[in-house]
Amino acid sequence: MxxxxxxxxxxxxxxxxxxxxxxxxxxxxxxxxxxxxxxxxxxxxxxxxxxxxxxxxxxxGEPMAYLLGEREFMGHRFAVGPGVLIPRPDTEVLVETGLACIADQANPTVIDLGTGSGAIAISIALARPDAHVTATDYSDAALKIARDNAHSLQARVEFVQGDWYQAVPADARFDLILSNPPYIAQGDHHLSEGDLRFEPSSALTDGADGLQALAILAAGAKQRLKPGGQIWLEHGWDQAEAVRALLSQAGLRNPSSRRDLAGIERISGASL
The missing domain is CATH 1.10.260 (434 Repressor (Amino-terminal Domain))
Incomplete structure (x- = not known):
């Protein structure tokens, strides 16, 4: 040998x-x-x-996904790097729920706010080629990775740079709003453990109580949804009740939550 x-x-x-x-x-x-x-x-x-x-x-301790330069999500391989959050299986419930929301609609309009690697938006676009999917991010570096992923996977997604709803025209309306925003509270011990040590902090924490971005997304949804449209947000393991309250306070109907494979309430949503 x-x-x-x-x-x-x-x-x-x-x-x-x-x-x-x-x-x-x-x-x-x-x-x-x-x-x-x-x-x-x-x-x-x-x-x-x-x-x-x-x-x-x-x-x-550097994540394997960064060393390999890719991570599988929803059956597709996505390029990842230190500038984006690593896609996780927990987030697949957000995509699956979103697809169920638009299952009976032709040519639905979908927006993924804070797209990162593009995993959510691209997965929706690949499953529903007739959908008009928009993906936003504040980070130019993240958008470059997302665009490259869309190109390599041959997904039709419109990418725009900007901060949450401000990235799209004021009159833009959507059948479905999805987001996996930063929701970890500042000072949470998880931020100094495992893979999170190497991932961009701006994609993990809002620098406050973990609810700031979720509150912005919930509050702006009513003005951005088409009649009957839905918004679904990923959040922390203990935030479902708070997010449902935010959605209700924003004037949305039937707030509810969905559990991930571990049985944790991982996403919450409501409809206009």
């Missing part, structure tokens, strides 16, 4: 076997099956050095 083989180079790297395999598959552009069959074959000096660098970053 060559001392520069994946097997030898991985022996004392200090990472779980699955993560090691994922890093090598990424670096070599091969499948897991190929890697298992050829992990005793020598790799180039550059590949060995690249693996050592990635392994060191992972040992430091």
């Amino acid at each position: 060559h001392e520069r083989s994946p097997r030898a180079l991985s022996k004392d790297c200090g990472l779980p076997r699955l993560e090691v395999s994922m890093l090598w598959q990424h670096l070599l552009g091969v499948s897991r099956t190929w890697l298992v069959a050829h992990d005793d074959k020598a790799v180039s000096e550059q590949a060995a050095a690249d693996f050592a660098a990635l392994a060191a970053r992972r040992r430091n």
